[in-house]
Amino acid sequence: MTSDVTEITVIGDDDTGLVARVTSLLFERGINIEDLDQAVRDGVFRMYLAVDTAEMVCTEAKLRADLHGLGDELGLDVQVRFPADRETQQIAVLVTAESHCLEALFEAWANDDLGADIGVVIGNHGSLEPLADHYGIPFHDVGTETGEVDEAELLDLLASYDADLIVLARFMRILSPNVVFRYEDRIINVHPSLLPAFPGAEAYRQALESGVRVAGVTAHYVTTDLDQGPIITQRAFDVPDDAELGELKERGQPLEADALLEAVRLHLNGDVSVHRGRTTVRENADRYQLGLPEEARAANPDRPVDGIVSED
Secondary structure (H helix, E strand, C coil): CCCCCEEEEEEEECCCCHHHHHHHHHHHCCCEEEEEEEEEECCEEEEEEEEECCCCCCCHHHHHHHHHHHHHHHCEEEEEECHHHHCCCEEEEEECCCCHHHHHHHHHHHCCCCCCEEEEEEECCCCCHHHHHHCCCCEEECECCCCCECHHHHHHHHHHCCCCEEEECCCCCCCCHHHHHHHCCCEEEEECCCCCCCCCCCHHHHHHHHCCCEEEEEEEECCCCCCCCCEEEEEEEECCCCCCHHHHHHHHHHHHHHHHHHHHHHHHCCCEEEECCEEEECCCHHHCCCCCCHHHHHHCCCCCCCCCCCCC
């Protein structure tokens, strides 16, 4: 999505006529809808609109107030993000107990190599609070005694820190549609397998038990379908015959951090877009490592292929 559109996200209980009410309000104010997507999951309605407000016949403040008023009337949560709202992007990082991905994000941020601010770290356990404290970043524990997530508290924190991007840095909980729908294409996760292979829990163990020769990691956008969101970056590594689970994790964790960080940069720089469940790198593809490094590609054979010898 181009950076000069206004983004509107509507969330609430599913009901008839919701789309018409919102689109009519926009039409009456001279706003052109460039993209509209809607979905319902577990009774939760979500509509995303990308609109052109350049010719609208009201102020930004008036449009925001009118949309929030309509939301109050219909029992909907309406978020509006004008282009200027996205000039300084804020990242919220969600974590559980593994530190390697969070450390990589902190190091890039501390070296001014991230292109955004890390505003908050949110965990479902408190074990990584000392790491956040070391970098001077607020930490909030939204987990219950069993590690379940208080999503109401999570949503309040994401709103209060004005999160533009949510990064799941080995966050070991599934987010409900109530969260995912509010941040469509703005939640990035890293999964320890070459998706779509081995989704879900214990991906390294699944790979080991399946006897794969090559394993890897995937950074992807989060959707309401577990580990099926649009893939952004991937990394791969060899699996020795005698490898044990601990060795796979040791080989994979640095690649998890690397793939996640690269995906975050792609998103923050506006160089990746999502269309029909797939990502496309719009610009500057040569600046990123999307998959194998150049040396690995160069080592792959390039012969034989069909059509090398023409028939007489």
